[in-house]
Amino acid sequence: DTEVTQTPKHLVMGMTNKKSLKCEQHMGHRAMYWYKQKAKKPPELMFVYSYEKLSINESVPSRFSPECPNSSLLNLHLHALQPEDSALYLCASSQEIRLRGVGEKLFFGSGTQLSVL
Amino acid sequence: GENVEQHPSTLSVQEGDSAVIKCTYSDSASNYFPWYKQELGKGPQLIIDIRSNVGEKKDQRIAVTLNKTAKHFSLHITETQPEDSAVYFCAASIESGGSNYKLTFGKGTLLTVNP
Numbered sequence: 631d632t633e634v635t636q637t638p639k640h641l642v643m644g645m646t647n648k649k650s651l652k653c654e655q656h657m658g659h660r661a662m663y664w665y666k667q668k669a670k671k672p673p674e675l676m677f678v679y680s681y682e683k684l685s686i687n688e689s690v691p692s693r694f695s696p697e698c699p700n701s702s703l704l705n706l707h708l709h710a711l712q713p714e715d716s717a718l719y720l721c722a723s724s725q726e727i728r729l730r731g732v733g734e735k736l737f738f739g740s741g742t743q744l745s746v747l
Numbered sequence: 748g749e750n751v752e753q754h755p756s757t758l759s760v761q762e763g764d765s766a767v768i769k770c771t772y773s774d775s776a777s778n779y780f781p782w783y784k785q786e787l788g789k790g791p792q793l794i795i796d797i798r799s800n801v802g803e804k805k806d807q808r809i810a811v812t813l814n815k816t817a818k819h820f821s822l823h824i825t826e827t828q829p830e831d832s833a834v835y836f837c838a839a840s841i842e843s844g845g846s847n848y849k850l851t852f853g854k855g856t857l858l859t860v861n862p
Binding site for chain 1: 779781783788789790791792793796836840849850852853854855
């Protein structure tokens, strides 16, 4: 199984709503990532979890709250979002990020297309 | 931080022709260079990658070349097919914050293969 599964595929929410995005992988990867992608732009890194601990936060606003309940699951909790937060949210995983000098193959899910009204 | 430039932004070829996409990077410490293909409505999928100790890598119709001295790397697709039509992203990986690695993406190339 080389899949990263994201749910839901589409989400529409109001600015006062609270919602969560979910990501799951069963490849035994120990690093998981959230990326944000606007239309016709490259993915932008938001968060990295390594061994279930948050290791990188790219100065993301607190209305985005990541959570890694276990090594296979990654959530992104959303609260009080703005219309400009509308984007494709991508989850990714990689095998190991503690091998110095070795870059990582990232496996991406299909994303959640989020619209904030 | 790392900066990755990618050219061209759009590329249109006839089926059967070759396509070449070029990227340059700024940080000589970058050591891993993947290429991703993103089809409409899907996430990016890794198609080929190269590490800084290798000059060229090939996988069937796809090849990547790396010139560390000039800090540029290129994707070559031969015998293009309509299903190769997608957005292609190059990326460079650099160590960030200890043992973490961060990918910096180029802006992408929209490849259209005309039947």
